[in-house]
Amino acid sequence: MWSTPFLDGDVIVLTISFPVIVYIAAVRVWNYNCTADLTYCGVKLVTVYLDGKLVSPGVQGLLTLRRAPGNCHFNFAQDLSLSEQLPYNFIRNSLFLASPHSGSGVMLGDEEYESPVMPQGFVFQLLILSTWGDPYYVGLNGLELYNQDGDKIRLTENNIGAFPDSVNVLEGVNGDVRTPEKLVDGVNDTLDGRHMWLAPILPSQLNRIYVVFDYPVTVSMIKLWNYGKTPSRGIKEFEILVDDLLVYNGVLDKVQGITKTAVKVPYRTVLFTADKELVKREHSNQVRNSSYGHDVQLLNDHQRVTSGGSYISADQSQRPLTSLVPTTHSRSLHDL
Template identity: 50%
Template sequence: NYNKSRIHSFRGAKDVAITLDGRCIFKGEIARASGGILGQTDTFGDTILFTMEDDILESMSQYDETYEGEDLFSARVEDIQRPLTAGEDDVRPFTSAAVNFPKESPPQQLSPTPEDYVPTIAATTTTKSLIGQRLKLNFTATWGDIHYLGLTGLEILDVNGDVIDIRLDQIDANPRDLNILPEYNNDDRTLDKLFDDNNITMVDQHMWLIPFSDGMDHTLIINFDTPMEVSGLRIWNYNKSPEDTYRGAKTVHVSLDNQTLSPSEGYLIRKGPGNCFFDFAQEIIFNNTSTGIASDNTAMDNVRGSVVESEEPSQDYESMIMPCGFVFQLQLLSTWGDPYYIGLNGLEFYDDHGQRIALTQSNIAAYPASVNVLEGVENDVRTPDKLIDGMNDTMDGRHMWLSPMLPNVINLVYVIFDQPMTVSMIKLWNYSKTSTRGVKEFALLVDDLLIYNGTLGQVTQAARGILPTCEAPIQYHTILFTNNKHIYEKEKRTVISNQNKDQDVQLTNDSRIMAHYNDPQNNPTVDQALRPKTSVPASVRKKFPRF
């Protein structure tokens, strides 16, 4: 696909139809290119196959320079039932709860386990108990799929935020599952999977899926034995794959004993991430009316703030619209020299009024989570929660986050909200303990939409003296999304500027390549066996010199 840069990759084609002698042989969506030059074939687009014959695929592999081994067309392909892509648009595509990978080797998960999840309720929210016996959820929209609607998990919370135990005989749904359709028989994605406590997963045998019809009701009813005090829901949306997350529920209307609890437009449910890099549970508190639907497009919302009359920010983009979304994702692409580790000291998010957003441990996650994912490393305190502990301008490793750089893995930092959050400014403190491990190139995505990429400055030990030319070191760097003149005047010295950046140059003579520009940072050759050891335990003993 179109691959000029990360920004321009959004110019790539999305919906494609291929005809052969006037007959449609393919109709579907192709992947966006990454905007870079690293990665496997699927990083740059999609492969469309018109055959699964082993002999033909084997012959193709002999002349395909991108073919990398037996695993490209492994046995897992044989288990996939390709959905219908041609013909009339009103044909429901086939879907199956088949295993897309061997059961003995599920996708590796380097993120915290479900036991590490710490459910929290915002301190500014006063939890209000509601007493009733019949709780009804009505799902009215998906994130784009016109045929199916699904969820991975569901929990009902009491007044203390604890989970209420639900038995299978207490729940009912209409439609109940896919087995009501004549073409399905014994599909595993049944109603009981919502309460099997296996929620952080990509295996669809632990999910619930029903046929969806736009404009119709899709209800889930929980009948308690006696009137219960309820305060909210915890929902894990459908998460089989990045493509299948569009089958997840988008809006839900909630009532208790026929008393409506949700806003008139319903509650907005966050789309699943399509991976298991973090716990994607979303909490909906019934008396918190701000969890209603803000708009149909949560990626870009309101324009607020006044225009700077004197001087414009020096960022390499026009910050005229403040981003609004559920999941803010930092893609950390390179360091300032260290090929093995990458880290940050801290980060802060500010809302559309310029007020710092209070973040808790349930709002922050990373992949890989920390250096503790390495073999032989445990109890290292440089975990993702240190990014929001408030101790950012420090040289103490106990208040930093550090993660290993692994082959073919992009390091990610997630900031997750239970409702769409408008952000006017983000402050980033780079890793200071070993400055070469600090982040250099990075990208920022909001609900999978790329909104910024740039270079984060390296921590330098500036001269501290009485010379008038000495400038104090910059403690943090700012990504500014508002033109509010008061905020800009305060932060203009820290706003990220990427004007001084190396250019990639390739020399040619009569269309013959004479020399490549090879940036060792972008094309690292790293021997994992030479990874240096690093450790910051919870208690650091102060060492005194011996005399």
């Protein structure tokens, strides 16, 4: 890593020289990631010049760098596009945008849930606290994020990460298809394991799903499809953090009523908007507000002690094997 002394008012110049003319479309950066505390030494605002000419878009050419996560749970590279088409002029000193609607919260059923309206940030994190009973594995079929206008945000495998990544981190498991990018492949109402994510529950760790952006994104709604293949492995209690700030906690319904002739994996919605039409439309799909405070004890670093669904003290030697891998060059799969 690189570090240098810095005082307010200083201008630090990092120069990259090439022996021949090159064409630059973007700059990829990894911010300072020495420790969780020292990530605050990372660069926040930059401008980019090419042969002395300002080429970075945004207000006065300022680009905001994402703070490093302080871990290596996902690839935290950030691409700074030099195209005017991308919204890099989202320079904000505050995490949350002011609500365009009246009211201080979002109605969830018969209770008022005080949630920040439309959080904005670089990293949206789903922190998984428990499952619906399986102490060894946790999974999710899919997720979708929607912007401040209610339009679905296009997500690719570059936006998604998980820790632990998948069951492939286990010794002796290779090629399992239930990897994080399946969460954003658009096939969610299914029992086909090729379109799901599954990861082991490991001692002294909480499972996490990351949705990462190169620029600050505002979210009005998140849709979640729980794990349908083995419902007991679905997410139960969870939290949502935006740039490490807690913005929501809730209970995701268990998938039920699945038969060979009736495959229906419903989605559940977390709303961050007071828009009356959207609240009315998603009323029956809203995630239940969490009461896990009576069932779950957490240490300061979010380590799980107990939970209402799964237990961290599970005997790892008794972990059942699971594998969903292609058996041939065809699309057929083998599941253990």
